[in-house]
Amino acid sequence: MKDKNPSNPGPSSPELNSKENDSSTGFTGKKVSRRDMLRLTGVGGLGLLLGGGGIGSIIAARSAAAPNRAVQASAALADSIPFFGEHQAGILTPAQNFLCFAAFDLTTTNLSDVKKLFQAWTTTAASLTSGQLIGNVNDNPNLPPTDTGEADGLSPSRCTLTFGVGPSFFDGRLGLGSQRPASFQDLPVFTGDNLEPQWCGGDLCVQACADDMQVAFHAIRNLARIARGTAVLRWTQEGFQRSSGADPKGATPRNLLGFKDGTGNPDVTDRKEMDTVVWNNSGDGPSWMNGGTYMAVRRVMLRIEVWDRSNLSDQEATFGRHRQTGAPIGAKDEFDDLDLKATDASGKLIIPENSHSALAHGDGTVKMLRRSYSYSSGMNLKTGQLDAGLLFISFQRDLVKQFVSIQQRLSKIDKLNEYMTHTGSAVFACFPGTRKGGYIGQSLLG
C-alpha cells in the first residue's frame, strides 16, 4: 500500500503562497507582504484593536525593551514585537497568552556548526516574529516547503523568541570553557527538590511566547526542524495564562492556585530598576553577557487536590495575601505595601513569617523579574490526579545573588511547599539582543 508522502504534494497540488512572493524580497527582505495588509484590515487586526490592553502594552513593551531604538510604528505590524534590538524580547515584554518552551542539546562538538545554527535561527526568528513564512522554498511541488505552514495567514501574535545557553554549553565540548561566567552553573540542590532528569538542563533554550498557541508551537517546531543535525530537543513544556481576550483590562493573572501572581514584580518600564535587577552591565562578568540576563526555569508541580481541600484562611496564610484582591493580608488594595512588621492586637504578625510573599520578599533588597506560565499536562496515571502546575521562569542579573538566595529561604520553610514539588530545573544565560545584520549569540561566538 502506497502511503501518501505528505512532503511531496505532487504536481497537481495547489500553488502554495504564490501571493506571498510578489511582494516579499526574499529570505531576509522584510517588506510588508500583501498578507500583512490584509491582516491589518481583517479580523485579526480588528480583534487586536478591540483587545484593550493590546496596543498600549505593546508600545510600552517596545519602548521598555528597546528604549534606544526608534519604534517601527508600522501599523501593519501592530501585533509584531521586533526581534532585533538592544535586549532580547520576551523578557520585559508583558507576558503573552501562551508559552512554548524548548531546551535543546547539541549533537555537534563543532563551534562553526553552532554558529551556523544561530545564524539560521536568527533569520528564521525574524520571519517568525513578523508573521512571515520561513525561507523561500514554499511553492516548489518537488520539495517540502521551508515553512511548515500552520501559521500561514496568522498574525505575528506578539510572538517573541528568547534564546539562551545552559552551563553545559561551556563544558569544554566547544572549547568555550573560559567564557563561562563565574557564577553560572546548574542550581544547587534545594530542600525538597524532586527533580526528574527529563525536565532538567539543556545546552540551549528557546522561549517562544505568543498570543496564539499555534503561532508559538509553529516557532518551536520550525526552530527544532532547522536544528536537526546540530541540536536535538531535550525537553519541552507548553504554558498558558488567562488570555487577553478573557481579561481585556489586563489585570494581574492568577495562577492555578487562584492567586494573583506577579503583583510584587519590579516595574519593567523603570529603566534604572531593570538595569539593577535584570540586565548585565559591564563589570558583572564576561562582556558577551552585557545587555543579557540569566533565566531560571523551575517546573513546579502543584498539589492541586490537596490545595483544594484547604480552607480560605489557610490558603491566604500560605501566600500572605488575600485571594480575591491580591492585597497583602490586612490591606485593601493589590498594590498596597507589603508590611511584614504589622501585628494584630495580640502582637502576632499579620502576614505570617513563613508565608510565600513574606519569605520571597525578605527585606525587599533582592528582586527578580518573574514571568511564569501555568501548565497542564493531562493527568498523572499513578495518582489519577491532574498533572498541572507552574513553569516558573525568572530573569535576573545574577542567579546566585538573586534566584538562589531567595529559593534557599523558600525551600526551607515556605508554607507553599506543602502544596507543590519542584520536578524540573534549568538555567540559561540569555544573550544580549541581536542587532540587525548580526546573529543570536554573536557577542559570544564572534
Added chain:
Amino acid sequence: MKFSYVVPVGLLAASILFAGCGSNENNGNTASDSNTTADAQVATTAPGTTEAAADFTAAIDKYRTYVIEQCDAFVKETENFINAVKEGKLEEAKALYAPARMYYERIEPIAEALGDLDPNIDARENDVDATEWRGFHRIEKSLWVEKTTKGMETTADILLKDAQLLRAKVETADIDANLLVTGAVELLNEVSSSKVTGEEERYSHTDLYDFVANVEGAEKIYELLKPELAKIDPTLEQTIGERFAALKTELAPFKVGEGYVSYEELKEEEVRKLSQSLDALAEPLSNMGTILGV
C-alpha cells in the same frame, strides 16, 4: 509496512518528541562539518529553471537492476525461510526470518507501489482484517508467540508465491526520478514511523534489521542521484553524505556478527538518539527533490 489509517500519528510524534530524557553528555558528533537545514534550504533556491531537465535514465536503469537483485535474493531467502517453517525447524526459521526480510525492506517503496503486494507480504497484525492477515508477520507471531511452525504451512507457501509475484512485477514497474526521490524519504519515514517505535517486529524484536535495510535502501538511491545532486546543490549533497555516515556510526555498536541485537536491549535514550540521528538525515534528504527542478 505502513498504512496511513493504522499509524497512530499523534502517538508516534509524541513518543519521538518526548521519549524521555538522557544524559547531558555529547549526543554523538553526528556531523562534523555539516550545514544546518536552513543553509541547505537556502542553497536550494533557484535551480531548475535555467538548466535543461536532467536525464535520469541511467540512474533509473541502475536502480531497476538493484531492485531486481534484491528481489532475486529476497525470493531465494524467503524460500529457505518457508522451507524451515514447513519442515518444522522452529529455531532455523527464526534465524532466517529477519535476514530474509532485509532484501524486502531495502526496496519497500517499490513494493508499495505495486498494489496489494505490500500488505500481503508485510502487514502487521491489525493492519488488515484478521481473516486476511498473512505474510511474514503472521508467521512471526507463530514462531515467537505461539512458539511453533505448526499451522503455518499454507501461509508459508502463499508468502513464497507473493514474493515471486513481486519479483515478476518489478521487471516492468514504473520507476521515474520522482519515485526515487520520494522513495528515499519514504524509506526513512518507514523507520521513523514503525521501526523506531518497535512496532514493526513486535514479536521477534528484530526491528534493527529492518531499520538498517531501510537506511541502506535510501542510501542506494542517494548514491544513484548523487552526481546530479552534486551539480545542483553540492552543500546538500555533502550534508546528506555526512548524515548517512553519522547514522551508520550510531547503528554500528548494535551489530553482532552478521545480525543485530534485539530491539528490546536498546535503552530508551539509545532509541531516542537513533531516532534523532535519523531525523537529522531525513530532513536534508527530503530536499533531494531539488534535482527535479521546479
